[in-house]
Amino acid sequence: MIRYALIRILSAIPILLGVSVVSFGLLFLQPGNPVEALLPLEASPQIAEMMKQQLGFDQPVWRQYLAWLQRTVQGDLGVSLYDGLPVAGQLGGALFNTMVLAIPAAVLAFVLGGALGLIAGYHRNTWIDRSASALAIVGVSLPQYWVAIVLVVLFSVTVNWLPASGMASPDGIPRSFSDLSNMVMPVLALMLVPMGVVARVVRASVQDILSQDFIAGLQAKGLARGRILRHVIRNAMSAALSVMGLQFGFLIGGSILIEVVFNWPGSGQLLNLAIFRRDIPVLQGTVVVVAGLFVLTNLAIDLAQAAIDPRMRR
Amino acid sequence: MLDFTNQGTPLLSLRDLSVRFRKGKGHVHAVNGVDLDLAPGETVGLLGESGSGKSITLRSIMRLLPDSAALGGKISFDGQDVTQLNRRGLRSLRGAGIGMVFQEPLVAMDQTFTVGDQIVEAIRAHETISRGEARKRALELLELVQIPSARRRLDSFPQELSGGMRQRVMIAVALAARPRLLLADEPTTALDVTVQIQILLLLREIQREFGMAMIFVTHDIGVAAQVSDRLAVMYGGRIVESGPAGQLLAAPEHPYAEGLISAARGHRDGAGRLMGIPGRPPRLEQAPQGCSFAPRCPRAIGACAESLPELVATGRTDHAVACYVPTSRG
Ligand SMILES: Nc1ncnc2c1ncn2[C@@H]1O[C@H](COP(=O)(O)OP(=O)(O)O)[C@@H](O)[C@H]1O
Numbered sequence: 001m002i003r004y005a006l007i008r009i010l011s012a013i014p015i016l017l018g019v020s021v022v023s024f025g026l027l028f029l030q031p032g033n034p035v036e037a038l039l040p041l042e043a044s045p046q047i048a049e050m051m052k053q054q055l056g057f058d059q060p061v062w063r064q065y066l067a068w069l070q071r072t073v074q075g076d077l078g079v080s081l082y083d084g085l086p087v088a089g090q091l092g093g094a095l096f097n098t099m100v101l102a103i104p105a106a107v108l109a110f111v112l113g114g115a116l117g118l119i120a121g122y123h124r125n126t127w128i129d130r131s132a133s134a135l136a137i138v139g140v141s142l143p144q145y146w147v148a149i150v151l152v153v154l155f156s157v158t159v160n161w162l163p164a165s166g167m168a169s170p171d172g173i174p175r176s177f178s179d180l181s182n183m184v185m186p187v188l189a190l191m192l193v194p195m196g197v198v199a200r201v202v203r204a205s206v207q208d209i210l211s212q213d214f215i216a217g218l219q220a221k222g223l224a225r226g227r228i229l230r231h232v233i234r235n236a237m238s239a240a241l242s243v244m245g246l247q248f249g250f251l252i253g254g255s256i257l258i259e260v261v262f263n264w265p266g267s268g269q270l271l272n273l274a275i276f277r278r279d280i281p282v283l284q285g286t287v288v289v290v291a292g293l294f295v296l297t298n299l300a301i302d303l304a305q306a307a308i309d310p311r312m313r314r
Numbered sequence: 315m316l317d318f319t320n321q322g323t324p325l326l327s328l329r330d331l332s333v334r335f336r337k338g339k340g341h342v343h344a345v346n347g348v349d350l351d352l353a354p355g356e357t358v359g360l361l362g363e364s365g366s367g368k369s370i371t372l373r374s375i376m377r378l379l380p381d382s383a384a385l386g387g388k389i390s391f392d393g394q395d396v397t398q399l400n401r402r403g404l405r406s407l408r409g410a411g412i413g414m415v416f417q418e419p420l421v422a423m424d425q426t427f428t429v430g431d432q433i434v435e436a437i438r439a440h441e442t443i444s445r446g447e448a449r450k451r452a453l454e455l456l457e458l459v460q461i462p463s464a465r466r467r468l469d470s471f472p473q474e475l476s477g478g479m480r481q482r483v484m485i486a487v488a489l490a491a492r493p494r495l496l497l498a499d500e501p502t503t504a505l506d507v508t509v510q511i512q513i514l515l516l517l518r519e520i521q522r523e524f525g526m527a528m529i530f531v532t533h534d535i536g537v538a539a540q541v542s543d544r545l546a547v548m549y550g551g552r553i554v555e556s557g558p559a560g561q562l563l564a565a566p567e568h569p570y571a572e573g574l575i576s577a578a579r580g581h582r583d584g585a586g587r588l589m590g591i592p593g594r595p596p597r598l599e600q601a602p603q604g605c606s607f608a609p610r611c612p613r614a615i616g617a618c619a620e621s622l623p624e625l626v627a628t629g630r631t632d633h634a635v636a637c638y639v640p641t642s643r644g
């Protein structure tokens with residue numbers, strides 16, 4: 001297990017490097033010189049030249065990359081071109097806000113989706129299965145922004161139970177019940193897709209597990225049903241974890257739509273603003289950090305899978 | 315009906331056991347009226363070619379059939395009617411009353427649990443003892459089935475063991491709650507010959523030590539002869555002949571049993587070809603009208619295809635055959 005973990009961790013390094021190259025390359029996607037894109041059209045060539053030197057754009061690309069990589073690894077993501085504030089600080093705050101929604105959404109999606117999938121898988125082809133599966137399909141197929149708007153119309157406009165938008169406490173950490181109420185709708189809207197995806201994967205996995213011979217082996221020992229359920233859950237866990245890892249990755253990126261609808265200053269909004277403002281350092285920093293976290297999340301999931309199911313240790 | 319009065323009350327008794335599977339629009343008649351009695355401590359070898367209904371017979375006894383199966387007839391174990399057991403009754407039947415050893419230990423065990431945990435839970439399903447206590451017992455069981463460095467093996471996963479070791483673990487699991495009957499479904503078929511013999515000897519030893527009865531399923535006559543007190547030969551979901559192992563092997567009465575035994579002995583015909591039984595195994599889409607073996611039988615008479623021959627005593631001790639033209643009368 002330890003050997004497997006080390007190999008797995010080491011093999012994440014080239015992936016992270018790949019991520020960094022792509023993130024760095026983003027800069028060159030836009031036509032023309034990055035500096036020109038930043039400056040107003042009427043700026044003089046001297047100013048452009050000065051800016052180029054200042055930002056290091058006169059160096060060869062690989063040196064630019066290495067210098068950028070070194071700074072990034074040290075946590076220096078540069079400063080925003082828009083307001084001159086350090087990107088790391090802005091991004092840290094935004095990511096934190098996103099996590100405040102993403103973590104509860106992921107936990108709920110995993111638990112509820114897992115339970116739905118388990119129930120459906122156990123009652124294959126009965127009305128219970130069909131209802132649970134229908135719920136899962138509704139979860140994955142409803143457009144997120146539509147869900148968000150319907151929730152707002154229902155709970156804020158019609159009955160006025162929940163605030164329509166915004167974070168209640170300035171740092172995003174809920175401290176009271178009313179702070180929590182701000183999170184309810186965005187978490188609900190974020191949770192539906194991963195819940196549906198997890199439910200579907202777990203359902204298929206449970207059906208497959210129940211048809212395997214070892215279930216008869218467990219029954220032949222005279223185990224109680226609850227005890228057999230533990231075996232089923234453990235066997236279904238690795239499939240569930242691997243989809244959840246992917247879904248959590250998407251959640252970390254922050255949903256631009258949800259964060260905009262609920263005015264939630266997370267990484268999705270930050271990315272949105274950065275694109276809008278052509279704020280390259282913010283864009284680059286957000287992409288590299290979010291993508292890096294995505295890779296690390298999947299690494300963590302792989303390790304968790306291997307811990308639960310020894311067949312995964314290869 | 316058979317008369318086994320000389321054996322006292324049987325531990326297990328099957329009467330007219332039948333199992334039919336729903337399959338598509340039709341059915342598969344896997345077991346078609348099996349009668350079998352087993353005395354405490356006795357070993358019966360259930361012999362028959364692949365598809366003759368041996369595994370399904372064993373699974374019926376444990377009530378481990380899939381939902382698509384319809385079970386008929388009577389199964390009584392230790393005086394209880396197994397077909398009428400509720401969930402609690404079934405729980406204690408499985409494991410504590412009857413243990414089961416499967417053909418493929420790897421697919422019959424959960425590969426995400428350690429060997430130790432799988433034995434511990436089998437013990438704790440029937441006895442309220444602490445985990446530590448159960449683990450001690452699990453270790454004793456591994457030692458009983460002669461697993462080298464047993465303590466270390468407690469924390470291994472099934473897939474980390476060799477085939478023979480896995481089967482030993484499977485046996486330990488089956489013995490965990492000290493059952494009075496062991497059902498062994500081709501426990502050695504997947505193993506190579508030397509390991510096969512070791513496992514057979516082990517089973518025989520443990521069975522004597524525990525005073526446990528055993529049904530040993532196999533399609534290998536040599537293996538069956540080694541472990542069994544009595545043999546029962548299955549064909550097309552029925553027992554066609556049963557009797558004391560030595561007696562049945564020396565002088566089989568049913569033409570199918572005869573064919574099977576002479577093929578296993580490597581008897582050759584005049585042209586030097588290995589003598590097998592020509593023809594195909596029976597189709598199971600319909601419940602048998604007459605004897606399922608009739609189409610392949612060298613001695614078949616008109617009656618054979620018309621009505622099912624019952625399993626009746628031949629006159630020799632404990633011997634019964636389901637045939638209108640058994641060797642002794644032929
Ligand atoms: N789940 C099932 N559905 C339909 N037919 C089955 C099922 N299980 C077994 N059978 C059929 O029942 C017959 C007896 O099977 P089995 O008892 O496994 O034979 P064997 O003597 O080789 O152990 C076979 O023809 C097999 O195809």
Ligand SMILES: [Mg+2]
Nearest residue numbers: 368369370499
């Ligand atoms: Mg079989």
